[in-house]
Each structure stands twice: as structure tokens, then as C-alpha cells.
Amino acid sequence: MELADKAVGCFLSAFSLTIFIYYTFWVIILPFVESDHFIHGYFLPQEFAILIPVFAGVALLSILCVFVGYVMLKSKAKKKKQT
Template identity: 65%
Template sequence: MELADRAVGFVLSAISLSIFSYYTFWIVILPFVDTGHFVHNYFLPREYAVLLPVYIGVTLMCFVSVFIGYAMLKSKKKKA
């Protein structure tokens, strides 16, 4: 089981590092690259650099709120 946990941890770390690198390059370095350069073909427009994290954050907060509400309702039923 320890080997599987290490493999999962490695995969999650690799995914997180690649997303962080992509986003950092997109936000920090890409504005200094000429607009006609081929590297711009691999990235979404800059407006999405703000919209995607906001959308993901709102969605995550909604799921957390629903989970907390469900847990509170379930615990209330146990007491009654």
C-alpha cells in the first residue's frame, strides 16, 4: 500500500507542478513575448487567466457549502 500511496503522491505532485508552471508562464512571461510568436497558439486568451480561477473557486465553494449543509442536516436528524 505504501508504494501505491507514493505513486499517487508523485502523480498529484507532477500534475500540480505542471499546472503551476503553465499558469505562471501564461501570466508572467507570455505578455513579454511578441503577439505573432508561435508560442501564443498554446495558450488561451489572457481574459481566461482571471475567469478560470474565479470559476473554479466559486464552484469549489459551492461544493463545500453543499457538503457542509448536508452534513449539518444529517447530524440534526441523528439527534432527533
């Protein structure tokens, strides 16, 4: 089990590092590269550099709010059963 946890942790770290490097290159370095360079073919348009994190953040906050609401309702129902 410990080896599987280490493998998952290593994979998640490598995946996060890859996304961080890709996004950093896309946002910071790519605007200074000529627009007809072949490297632009590997990246989405610049508008998505803002839209993707915003939508991901909104989705994450929505899921978190639904989870907290669910837990609060469940604990409230549990308190009513005890009394």
C-alpha cells in the first residue's frame, strides 16, 4: 500500500509540475515569441489562459459549497434525531 501511495504522489507531483511549466511558458514567454513561430501551434489562444483557470476555480468553489451545504444539512438532521 505504501508503494502505491508513493507512486500516486509521484504521478500527481509530475502532473502538477508539467501543467505549471506549460502554463508559465504559455502566459509569460509565449507573448514574446513571434506569432508565426511553430511553437504557437502547441498552445491555445491567449484568451483561454484566463478563462480556463477562472472556470476551474468557479467549478471548484461550487463543488466545495455544495459539499459544505450537504454536510451542514446532514449534521442538522442528525441533531434532530438525537433530541
